Amino acid sequence: MIKIWSMKKTEEAAAKKKPKTSAAQIRVQKDLTELELPSTMKTTFADPSDILNFTLTITPDEGMYKGGCFDFSFAINTNYPHEPPKVKCIPKVYHPNLDLEGNVCLNILREDWKPVLNLTSVMVGLQYLFLEPNPDDPLNKEAAEDLRRDRDAFTQNVTRTMKGGSLRGTTFDNVFKR
Amino acid sequence: MSVAVEAPPAANGASSSSPQYPDQYYYVDQILDRPGPRTDEAFSAGDPVKSFLREQCKILVIGAGGLGCEILANLALMGFKDIHVIDMDTIDISNLNRQFLFRPKDVGQPKATVAAEFIMKRVPGVKVTPYYGKIQDKDDDYYMQFNIVICGLDSVEARRWINATLVNLVDPENPESLKPLIDGGTEGFKGQSRVIFPTISSCYECSLDMLNKPTAFPICTIANTPRLPEHCIEWASVLEWPKVHADKKMDTDDPEHISWLYKVASKRAKEFKIEGVTWQLTQGVVKNIIPAIASTNAIIAASCCNEAFKIATTAAPFLNNYWMLIGTDGVYSYTFEHEKKSDCPVCGGETMDVEVGKGWTIERLIEWLTENQKIQIKKPSLSLGTKPIYFQAPPQLEESTRPNLEKKVHELIPEGGEVTVTASTLPFTLTLRLAFV
Structure with missing residues (x-):
């Protein structure tokens, strides 16, 4: 058997013993503790000792979704950052890029995810969806169509549904109650 | 290379009850009985190297699928005689075209068990010990018993796990704890094999960013x-x-x-x-199935086993450290040295031994870290395993871990405990190994 050990300097060897923390866990610790979130975003941990599952609340301070509280659940698995975090929008929201089941159309959550991206990139991306809803990548086709056709009417729909109003038979969640 | 090898003596009337075929290792012995131009200085021709390979060396094969079947057969025929195999899958009918240790009657049976039995029946004198289950079921003591580990896996997650486990296993006091890891992988007509010396050479995690991202549609x-x-x-x-x-x-x-x-x-x-x-x-x-090509598996498995043989016997220099094969347009192959990443979350970063006074609080430890000229970190966050000790952010975690600042270090962390430190000023992480004085 090859004597690999002689390839290794002892002082170097002593410095390399690693703990039993998973790579995903360490990466999440690094991502989270270096988060610098603006006042419009806040994280909540149901169990502070479980850093892989949490809620992000976005409260836009401008744009047509201004003032609403939008909760997103984040679930990170042990294959992070090879795989992106799983993100769902918790309340039912009238938005071209969110469907009624809470799926989110954000490229970096699926096809454009790369391990160099981090939790900050995802959070900033989500906030951007509220500032600039994108009718070209629709998940809620009706909302996208409304936005494309008449921006003012769309804004009115947003205001109504954010208060818990209904639109075409769908009742949306009130995102103001706190 | 055109080296004339004399023909083996005719196998004259070997009885089937004999534990081994006569001259079973005739060709392998041509390599082991005398040094070659590139054999390692440590190579001891003849009986010493043969007895290590055939009587002492214990090798673990992870995966008994497309690559695993080829690897098991190669190892057994090369003269490895104490082989272990782990696989969590059962045999599916669609495996039979290339996983040649399985037959239609075996469908539904565990791959590891059937493969082990087949090899033992076909190659007398070889002991194959199967385990039908997950690699995660086994602990450090289990992995410690092997000299070499070969992976023929189809999942990134399992590779990351075994890589991290073998890196963690390395104990600077014990040379035996360093287990060479040989990793093979195929995807259609493409494949790769690589040799990893945990903590010494680039590990699987170091090269994670080379992977193609899984196909996902918007x-x-x-x-x-x-x-x-x-x-x-x-x-x-x-x-x-x-x-x-x-x-x-x-x-x-x-x-x-x-x-x-x-x-x-x-x-x-x-x-x-x-x-x-x-x-x-x-x-x-x-299931994200990529069509498997039997010949690609055969080539990659051959390369992996060749490396295992060279590492076990020192008969020739081993691969340094990454070989790729691209068979999609003609046949192209390339060998290069993948470099270690200093900020690799598994094998990178540094470990420091810290002597902590009995009376030290967590706050004192953090102060010591930030004042230490050698490390110079700002705003460190500390955790032990999966448990946060003190996090600088986000606000809720800072708040929930703040009470720990006043606690004594020894109340939260055991002697020899390893604390993971992250900070924006660190390239990745710093590990502190605590000793109380």
């Missing part, structure tokens, strides 16, 4: 403008399954689940006039 395309049969299948599995089945998890190994997806995807395909949704494609898309 969710809006799936939802609105499907053009491919794959879009319809993704629609069924990503959007319709959770809608219809609520909290019931999709099991891609359950044929009924696949049938449901197939039915839903077909209906959508018809609606959008898309052709090509089949049951097989549905299964292929949701």
Whole structure:
């Protein structure tokens, strides 16, 4: 058997013993503790000792979704950052890029995810969806169509549904109650 | 190389009860009985090296699928005689075209067990010990017993796990704890094999960014403008399954689940006039199956076993450290040294031994860290295993860990405990190994 050990300097060897923390866990610790979130975003941990599952609340301070509280659940698995975090929008929201089941159309959550991206990139991306809803990548086709056709009417729909109003038979969640 | 090798003596009337075929190792012995121009200085020709290979060396094969079958057969024929194999899967009928240790009667049986029995029956004198289960079921003591580990896996997750386990196993006081890891992988006509000396050379995690990202389609395309049969299948599995089945998890190994997806995807395909949704494609898309090519497996397995043989016997220099094969357009192969990443979360970073006074609080430890000229870190966050000790951010975690600042270090961390430190000023992490004085 090859004597690999002689390839290794002892002082170097002593410095390399690693703990039993998973790579995903360490990466999440690094991502989270270096988060610098603006006042419009806040994280909540149901169990502070479980850093892989949490809620992000976005409260836009401008744009047509201004003032609403939008909760997103984040679930990170042990294959992070090879795989992106799983993100769902918790309340039912009238938005071209969110469907009624809470799926989110954000490229970096699926096809454009790369391990160099981090939790900050995802959070900033989500906030951007509220500032600039994108009718070209629709998940809620009706909302996208409304936005494309008449921006003012769309804004009115947003205001109504954010208060818990209904639109075409769908009742949306009130995102103001706190 | 054209080296004339004399023909082996005729196998004259070997009785089938004999534990070994006569001259079973005739050709292998040509390499082991005398040094060659590039053998290692440590090579001891003849009996010493043969006895190590055949009587002492214990090798672990992870995966008994396409690569695993080839690897097991090669190792047994090369003269490794104490082989262990782990696989969590059972045999599917679709495996039989290339996983040649299995027969139609074996369908449904555990791969590890059937493969082990086949090898032992076919190559007398070889002991193969199977384990039908997950690699994660086994602890450090289990992995410690082997000299070499070879992986023929199809999952990134399992590779990351075994890589991290073997890196963690390295104990600077004990040379035996360093287990060479040989990793093979194939994807259609492409493949790679590599040699990893945990903590010494670039590890699997170091090269994670070289991986192709798994094919994913934009969710809006799936939802609105499907053009491919794959879009319809993704629609069924990503959007319709959770809608219809609520909290019931999709099991891609359950044929009924696949049938449901197939039915839903077909209906959508018809609606959008898309052709090509089949049951097989549905299964292929949701399980992310890449067509396996038997000959690619054979080439990659041969390379892996060749490396195992060279490392075990020192008969020739081993691969340094990454070989790739691209067989999609002709045959192209390339060897290079993948470099260690200093900020690798598994093998990078540094470990420091810290002597902590009995009376030290966590706050004192953090102060010591930030004042230490050698490390110079700002705003460190500390954790032990998966448990946060003190986090600088986000606000809720800072608040929930703040009470720990006043606690004594020894109340939260045991002697020899390893604390993971992250900070924006660190390239990745710093590990502190605590000793109380």
